[in-house]
Amino acid sequence: MNSDARWMARLAPDRERPLGALLAMPLAWLELTKPRIGLFVVFAAFTGGLLAAGPDADLGRLLLAALLVGAVGSSSSVFNQILERDLDRRMERTSARPLVVGTITPRDAVLFAALLGFGGTIGLALWFNVLSALLGLSTLVAYALVYTPLKRATSLNTVVGALPGAMPPILGAVAMVGHPGPWGWILFAILFAWQFPHFLAIAWLYREDYARAGMKMLPALPGSAGMAGRQALLYSLLLLPISVLPGARGDAGIVFTALALGLGLAYCAASAAFAWRESRSTARLVLLVSLIYLPLVLTGALVDPVVSSVLGN
Structure with a gap:
């Protein structure tokens, strides 16, 4: 079969293929982007952009900026899975990913990742502006080409990976107003510190998987007993003053400050339990609180100016 015939065969419907398999293909592409992480990236970029631009922001333009940042983030996730597909085969948690089971080929995944990254950056x-594009491209490179290989080399990969992981609010703010502004930096710091208890809990729960794959995650290293819990507690304590800083500076009102303080104390309590006794139950508690913390804090940052304006009137 010549190349044109093969191409047409790929485009034509496969009548012998089960309907369920055909319907599964779009879901496989979606799974490749890690959609839950992608939604978080879009929401964080939207929050950073709105707080930077203020109440008169063009919401359509803001949503476009957030979606473009999300495309860059999704590109990072796809490149990450391309580079780690051999390791993913060794891990029970990732053994059903599309690149591992062959639903999507590495070549097609590279094209998809390049399209997302190119489209988002351009x-x-x-x-918007060139600075936001350059920062977006730098975030993609840092995540895919620096953080991803470091996971095989050093447990410090978590620190490196937390930097691009905290960039969405800054990217949203820079796209809208050309600079991060106070809220951009504050949200960056919150996201940076928040990631450590979150990912340390995940790494502890799947430490045997990571060890089998040869990834240098802290809980998977020999002699690391107790270290994940202590570091989770350290970063949750660091997160507490960072998150109440906007209230102390006068940049946030009662809604954000109360949410940040209450949820921050809950995060500290969960991390303290994990530090006191590393177990599946305490690790899952940290993970649960982390998943509650971030969307509520970001929502609080969005709602707070509205409530403050109403109370002020």
């Missing part, structure tokens, strides 16, 4: 440059 869109930021054309419709």
